[in-house]
Structure formats: C-alpha cells, structure tokens
Amino acid sequence: MQQNLFDGHWDSNQESTDKSSFPDTACAISNRYHESRISDAGQQKARAKSLGQFYTPQTVSNSISNLIVNNLSNDKRTLRILDPFCGDGRMLESIAEKITQNNVGKIQKLELIGFDIDPTAIKEANDRLDETRYRIGNEVELDVNLTMEDYFLRASTPVQADICVTNPPWVTLKATREIASPNLSYVNLLNELYPETTGTQRFAINLARVGFAAAARSVHKGGLLGIVIPLSMLSDIASENLRKQFLKEQTIERVETYPSELKLFSGVDQDFCTIVSRAQSSPDSPLNIVRNMRNGESSVEYYTSDEAFELFGSSYRIPDLIGKEANFQLKQFKSFPPLAAHTHVRIFREIDETRVTDRFTKESDWKFIKGKLMKRYTIDLQALPNIFLESPQRFKGLHSPKVVWRDVARRSQHRRIHAAVVPPRIIAGNSLGCLSADNLGSSALYYYLGLLNSWSTEFQVRALSNTNHVSTSIVKLLRFPEFDSGDKLHISLVESVKKQIASTSDEHQEAVESAVLKVLGLNYDQLNIMKVGLDRA
Template sequence: MDAASVMKLRIFSNQYYEFINKFVKSDFENSKMLGKFYTDLSIAKRLITDLLSQYEFPIGSNRIRIIDPFCGDGRLIKLLLLKIADIDVFKTVSLEIVLWDIDQVAVEKAGNEIKNIIKETSLDAIVNTENVDAYVLYASEEKKFDICITNPPWCLLKPQKIFHDRCTLQEINEYKKSVALYDTYIKSEFPLSQPTRKFGKWGTNLGRTGAEVLLRLMAPKGICGLVSPASLFNDQVSVTLRKWIFDEHRIYSISYYPAELKLYGPADVSSVTAVIGTGKTDTFFTTKIFGLEHNYETKILDKDEFEYVKRNQYTLPLETGFGMFNILRHLEKLPTVLDFCTENDFTFVRELDETRVTEKLSGYGKIGFAKGYMVDRYQFQADGLFLNEEKVVPPNTIKGWKIVWRDVSRNSQKRRMKATILPPGHIVGNSLGAICNMDERKNGLLKILLAVMNSMVFEFQARSHLVSNHVSAGVIKQLHVPYLTKEKKLQKLVDNRMIGKNVEWEIEVYVAKLYALTEKQFFAIVSRFDFSNNEIIELKTIAKQYY
C-alpha cells in the first residue's frame, strides 16, 4: 500500500470502522450497519456466465488480474474461478486474484478457500488478500484489472441512532465526527456518485460509490460484473452517475430481479446485475427482466428505445418491463403532473417533519394530523391526533384542499399508489406526499387529478420509475397525465368512490380513455397487476361500455 493510501486510511476511514466494530452487538447489527447483502448464488452464476460470454481474452497476454474490492465471503470470485477452470484458454495464462475487504476475518477466510479452489482446479494462480477500505485503496490501482466483479455495500453513510442507548455522549460525538469526516472524503473523492438531491445533511450512498470504484479499477480492455440495488438504474438522484456509466462505458447486459423473489432474506429490495466494459454504450445492450418463477423476458433496446432512456434521465423501466416501451412513448407526449399543477396553481407541499412528532401533537385540537397509515385509496381514517399549536405554528396550506398519497409503498403491494383528498383543517406529516389547492372553485380538477393518480395507467408509469419503497414527489411530478378538463361524470364517480361505492373499475376505464389508450393497450397495462380472473372479467365487462 502506498503512503498516500495509508494516510487516507488513518485520517478518514479507520475511525469510522473501528467505532462500528467496537459497539455493534451482533453479526446482524454489523451486517445492517455496513450494508452487507450477500449475493444469491443463482444470481451470481448468471452474472458470471454473462460476464465471461462478453470477455475478450487478451491475445498475447500471459497474466490476467482479477479483483473483488468488496469481497465479503469471496463467493463471486469462487464461482468465477470454478467457471474459468472449465475454459481451456484460461489455462494458458497465470491469474492474479486480489481480494479486498474491511472485514479481516472474512477476507482471510475467503482467501484460504480460494486457494483451495485453485489447488483443486490446477489453475495457475496466486491470491493476494488485503484487509483494507476499497474506497481509499482503489486510487493506487486504477485501470489495472482485467476482470472486476463485486457486490458493494448497500447502505447510506450517516449516523445511526442504534448507538444512542449504549454509548456515552462523548462517544456519540466522536462517532458523528468520524462519520462526517469519512463522508467529506467520499464526497470529494467520488463526486459522480453523490446524489443530486439530499434530505438533510446526509445522502452518500456507498452502493453508488462502490459501483464507481469497480469501474475505475477496470483496465482499458477489461470488463466488470456488478451486483447492485435496482435503484441504481432507476432513482431520481443518481442521474450523474448513470450518465457517466452509459456515456463513458459499454453496457453489455442488465438483469433485473424483483423484490418479491426475496433473494436477500427479509430485505424487501429489488436488485440488478450488470456487465460493463470499456467503450461507449450503443443501442444494442441486452436486458433481462426476471419473474417470480425465475423465468425472464429478454429485450435488446433499439435506437428509439435507447433515446427514450436517455431523455428520461437514463432510467430503465425495470419493474414494468421493456415490452411496454410503445405505451411509455405514447404517454411521454402528454403533460406532466407538474405541468398540470403549475397551470392550475396547485402546489407540492411538505407541512410537518415527523422527527420526534409526538412532541408536536396532542389528543385534542383544531387541526387534524394525517400520517401515511391513515390513508388508503380514496379513503382517510383519522386516528384522533391533532397539531399542538403551542409547539408548532401551522402553515397557511392547512386552509387548502390536498391530494395526499402514501410516501412508503413496497414493491410487493398489489397497488402502490394510495391517494385521497383531505379537506381544510388537516396538517400532513412527511410520511405522505401532498398537492395543495387553495381555490375551492378548482376542487373539481383536484378530484379528476386524484382519479388519475389512483389509476393503473398512472401507477404503471410510476412503477417504471420506482424501484425503492418511496413514492417521492420528485417521481410524481414527472409522470404524465391526460389533458384534463372538468369532466363532470368523472367527478361524480370520484365522489361516489370516496363515500364507499363500488365504482373503481369504472374510474379505471374512464381514465384510460382520457389517456387515449386503446382497449388492447389498457389491458396490456392491467396485465402488469396482480388481479384475479374474476376481477379481470368484471373489468372487461365495464370496459365494453366505453370501448
């Protein structure tokens, strides 16, 4: 290790990891704190197969360097070597295997197990293990590895409340300083991986910086295999990193695995694997969208589809599937929610921070408090909580009518959009998104917007952007809505639905017609939702009245 890396480790990295190791009380806590999500073996094998199918063996070379900078238990390298052992051309060269990890026990154990594999397969290879922080050491090894493969930490770098009850105030302050110092280093070293927006001071995503580390280690004619949360290719804050990946590298393939597969134990998270090389991404990279039975649909993007991806912040419609591109391109011609709200003086609002929210509430009062669990589709169930006006001055928007929707909505839920309208006299916590109308005369338009936001067509768009569990205002703003006018019939349907009448299927069909979708296009969208045969039959019966 060079002197600069040693200095950076001592100043920026060691304090943070030493604190974690000292005060966590179990392997589970350690894994949660450090974002350890070990790669499912079936995913790892597919990734390695895809990687080796694209690897151009260097003619005339007598050595190949391979690295996993966040090796964990070494499973990716183990599986890679077992696959390589069956390929004759790799038997003509020597291999240098490099393993890095901050967990000394794990990296040493992985190194020993890999040495046994080398012995069993008679590969000409050596193994070098280092108990080191890849975010620091990478700089001395940039562009030096032929094959890079990893699953980096999946976590945000921020102080964790878990330590508050087990550490002294001085220890907590030292911990916060170590996090801040490490975060300062990461931000300066990996500006491409920094989120475009942060809520509060923190926001550095070590999974994103880990992807950047991997690509920076790749030699000029090398290749990488990456395991990542799917949000890398789909969120609203990694646009700069995605643009760099697409424009400065060649993406060979991306495979998407939905959260419902439960590949990471209890964690409700969708994931991707990507094979990336040097060069520039053209329009012909392969995508695979896996289903719940590990079946998958394959798509090779054409030029128009690739241009659509670039126009939409380099996001990929992973959850909806690439077979729906024609519908997405049709919808993209329509105005956005933000366009509609701007035209009608509706505003996106955040009214009450729910941090230590119990201190801001009371069991009585004039202003009702609304939180995520109280909201369902077209429904609101108050929980007897009110704003304590002696502690908080209410914003003026409590006098308005608001569309509110749940901010947290899991991939596994049947319907992810759950929105309703609140009358004046309510304040909204940040577990809800909110759009406010201060002009009662425009409530008809607000009801129509509610019908659109609760529709399958709208949620279909949202799912093409949502891979995390958050339905953010940033996503909602960019989704497309029909050219909306005061549709009296639709307003009446919404009124009826909000008092509990069974008219939701009719609202769905009505909204699909407003979007100018054909019956075939509408039911293509319906097929992406988990409805029973009886529900589909009922929906088709109502659709016949409109098509």
C-alpha cells in the same frame, strides 16, 4: 462550496498540502471511520448491516460468471481477476470455477486479487479459495492475494484487471456535521475521490455508487466488469452523473434485474440488478435487459442503440418496467404537463410526525391524519385524533379540502398508491403527501384523486422511483392533462370517483379506470401493457 478534503485533517504546522502525503491522511480517515463502524456494529447481523455486507447469492454470481466467460475474447495465458469488496470470496470462487470449466487449455494461471476491510471476511475468503484451489487441481494455477484494505482509497491508483467481479457495500453513510466526526471526514474524503458519485445530500454518500465507480476504474481497456448494485441506481437522479461517466468508458453487455419478492438476498428486501460490461466505448452497441419476475419467470428485451437513446436518454435512466412495449408506452405520457406545472395545483407536505402525540388534546378543534389512518378513497374521520396547533394560519392546506396519499408504499404491494380526499380542518403528518387545487372548484380534487389512484399513476411512479416511497417530488413529475371543468371526459371521471367514495366496496373502481383511460386517450390494450410492465397482469 465543498470544504477542501485536506482542511481539518492536516497538522497545523504543515506548510503545504502536498498530495504526496495524501495517502497517509486518507488511511487515517478511513481507519478512524471503520474502527467506529466495526466497534459499534455488535452482533453479526447488525455488523453486516452497518458495513453494508450483503453477500451475493450463488445463482447471481454464477449468472455473472457465465456471461463473462462467454464474452472472454483474449488469448492470454494469465488472467488477473479482481474483487475490490470480496467479502467471503464467493464471486472470485465462482468466476475461477467457470473459467476453469470452460478452459480450452490456453489459460494457465488465474491471479485472484481481493480486498476487504473486515478481517473475518478475509479469513473466510482465504479458506474458501483454498478449497477452490483443491477442487480445480492442476488444470489452472490459482495465485490468491487477499488484502485487508479500504479499496476506496485506491481511487487514483486502482488495480488494473482483466476481469472485475464485485458486489460493493450497500449502505448510505450519513454524517453529522461535527468537524471531529469520523463519518463527516470519510464522507468528505469519498466525495473528493469520486466526484461523479456525489448525490444531492452534501453530508451523505451512497457506498454502492462509490463502489460502482471504483470497480469501473479497475478494469483495463477491453476488460470485463460484472457487478451487483441496487436497482435504484439504474434510474435515480442522484446516480445520473455516475451513469454518464460509466457510459463514456464502458459498453454494457447485459443488464439483469431481480425483484425483492424473489428473496434471493437473505435479510434484504430490496430490488437489485447486475451489469456486465466491457471497458471500451461503443455508442452503436445494442442493449440487452433480462427482467426476472415475481413468479420466477423472466423476459428478455433487446434495444438497438437508437431505441435505447430514444427511451432512456444519454444518461441511460432505465425504468423498472417489464417489456419493451411498456417502455414505449411510458413515452406517451410525455405529451402531458407534469403536475407541478398544472395551474392552481399545489403539492406539499404539512407537519413533522416526530413526537406528534405530545400535541394530541381533546380541547382542540383541529384533527390530525397520518398514513395508517387512511385507505384508498376512504378515511375514518371518527378515528382521527385532535391536535393542538400553535399557528394554524401558516398551514395553507388546513382551511380547504385536499387530496392526501401515503408516502410509504412498498414496491411489492399490488397497489402502492393510497389516496383520499380529506375535508378542511385536518392537518396531515409527513407520512402523507398533499395536493390542493384551490380556485378550481371541488370537482378538481375528485379528478386528481381518480388520476392518483389509477394504474396510470402506478405505472409512472414505478418508472420514476425505485424506492419504497411515493414522495412529493415524484408526484410533481407525474404527467396528466390539466383539469378542465368544461371537458365532459373530465367530469365523467369526477362522477365515477364520487360513486367510488360513496361505496363500501371497489364496485366502481373499474369505471374510474375506464374514465381515466378516456381522459388520457388510451385503451384497454394499453392498460394491459402497463400492468404487464408493472408485473401486475
């Protein structure tokens, strides 16, 4: 059970935990945390990373602002516009200018409200919006009110705006378990204030999720929200409760995705997306997704409410796959069992690589392998160091061959999955995932190796994970037919994989892909749909 927010933070002489005193306590926790972060940040680049400051590219701000302006449907003479994490004020600037440019004389005043915990950012935002006021002139009155404050603390009393535009901090806050830790106190505070954002790690919290929740609470019914968030939040399990809560109260007007290869954010190698929504529930509304691709082109996907529910479910777990056909293609894999359910198949990790070189010795017969020591289908056994193992019997995968694959796999790589078979007496570091198929015979390993190195795995991994890792938990979810030594198609795949392993080039890779398609009952047109979905066609 999670510790009560007030435990450990109140004076011991206080007789009750009256929540009328809660804001003062929350402010103290917030101040202590932010003082430690800002003082530790040092130079500007480190400071920005520490605080999660990654300012929105102008093209992205303008895209959000244009869509919001096109969806304005009120006759108000004054609009209240909020950015709860305003940084240097560029998103407030963009929306103010777009509204002014499209104003037909009805709107006379814009109240621009911003919050940030960084005094330098507040000053920059004030200067920027002063310049905006000068450019706009007398067309619309700008009333600017910027405050240096932790907006997260306004969980129960958020500003109620007509429009909220924001890019919350992109940082995962990990806390030590020491009672006096500023991080632990702040993590506990935010988990209490925003329970829908709590992930699987009790001592960590993703501030982008908390910012999303805070922004959604800050728009009155019928108002509009425009937000920039990491793309992973559209599909990761940890954000599922947040998405469900969001969809109870909001209707998405548009989702737009951006791959990291476009390099729109300076110093950020991460896919991201924007969401524009209206603060009212409308279950029958369609869903529009704009997918920006690596080559600068874009595609638009339109889903009816029934199609969106069929493909993405009630939590709108939206895979990062380009094209409507790709998302329907993904559904076909659901007829197969996940690898975690395959009989005699075990998916696991072996040893931690921390200071592993301290255990290297030529006097041992055991060998060690990590991600950098392997390629697709091949391993240079002569390059593997020998390692001392104190209790080798406790490693079940050490005494038989196994499939290993690289855990670290950047989404920008043309092929992310690098898997190979390693013989017995080799232990894998935790930069590798492992799969064994004991009791199924050696052919089973070649079968699973072919599946893992196929485009079908690339396709499913992309749909399941928005990170730069191919974890064991993700591989357990991959759906394929169980190995059957009596199935001619399965044995054909095994033989193609053996030829590829024996080759010094990729000459048999196409034969492996063809054999995988036959095992899955798919054709080359469907393979092309998967490659298009991966932006690899």
